Amino acid sequence: MELTFYIAAAVAVLATLMVITRYNMIHALLYLVVSFLAIAIVFFTLGAPFMAALEVIVYAGAIVVLIIFVIMMLNLTYEDVQKEKEWLKPSVWVGPAILSLVLLAELAYMITAAEAPPAAAVVAVDARLVGMALFGPYVLAVQLSGILLMAGIVGAYHLGRQKKKVVHRFLQERSAAA
Amino acid sequence: MNAVSMEAGLLLAGILFLLGMISVMIRRNIIFMLISVEIMLNAAGLAFIVAGSRWVQPDGQIMFIFILTMAAAEVSVGLALILQIYHQLKTLNSDTANFMKG
Structure with missing residues (x-):
């Protein structure tokens, strides 16, 4: 080993x-x-x-x-x-x-x-012991990591979105004229 | 079953962390920097596993699970940021992203 x-x-x-x-x-x-x-x-x-x-x-x-x-x-x-x-x-x-x-x-x-x-x-140290401790004394940290993952999903969606550039109609007319 | 000494495990974690740190410092490509941060997080988790194995407690493995969770959240947000930077600047050079003034 x-x-x-x-x-x-x-x-x-x-x-x-x-x-x-x-x-x-x-x-x-x-x-x-x-x-x-x-x-x-x-x-x-x-x-x-x-x-x-x-x-x-x-x-x-x-x-x-x-x-x-x-x-x-x-x-x-x-x-x-x-x-x-x-x-x-x-x-x-x-x-x-x-x-x-x-x-x-x-x-x-x-x-x-x-x-x-x-x-x-x-x-x-097998998975059973880890699971017992994870959902025993560490259950608050499990909930916190759930919140972290949720924030990660929302953050990734928000940051990764391609925003369409919105231009005011006066500026649009000006850019069309130019 | 032979014992693996704790020093060897901690040294391995230190070497891996150091390689990740060197890579963060020398790379300019922002994706490579993200990969290096993953290497460093993994090395930190390895140190936790070594400690948990030394004292035969599940706490080290639990900390590794939390590090894993954080790494997953971090890489998803980081990759979304990288996509935005690439669409804005058309380059992956991290030196060009220096105009964000507050």
Whole structure:
């Protein structure tokens, strides 16, 4: 189980690296799906099988498909890929990458230098326990996330609507005369 | 069943979060920035799952469900905003959307 975790973790990191270095958006999304699937395997090895299923269904299924639909609506061409290549020059990414790597080194030091609790065997927390807690002590948060989803739907509908430009009739006459 | 150490899981979450953060900083394409935010949210959820697995409690997984809900709402609103920006500006360059004065 430990080896599975490390292989899946390596796949996830490599796939995420490929996501952030691609110029073509569809290629990046395919690697993103691979990354999400690898993280789902990580969840499985950590004893959270229900979350692994949710990761595949919601992230790799719904969210990525939503982004793909939007990319299809944008009618991107080969020129956009070239433009992306132009934008992502080494002079742009070297600085943030080095600074972030410094932060990562610090984080790794803090995680490994802390007193390591003895690693216990992985015990699966199954969906039944999660559901009991979700609709027991966390029921208020469930209602709040329902409100959040409702606000998301209404917001997406309102923002995504194409408004017809309404011009006053005097302006219409003027533009017709011009 | 062998144990997966908590440090390895937290390190994986940190690395993934960092990759997402680098991508948000270096990209100019607004869709790529949204994808990177998804990567970062996913890494945060992974940290919750690792902690929940360490103490064998369901709370970590519940937090992951909430993060999932928030990510879904966020991506739908974000994509609607991206569509509007693209229709207004005919480009995905986030640097051009700098004229919103309050």
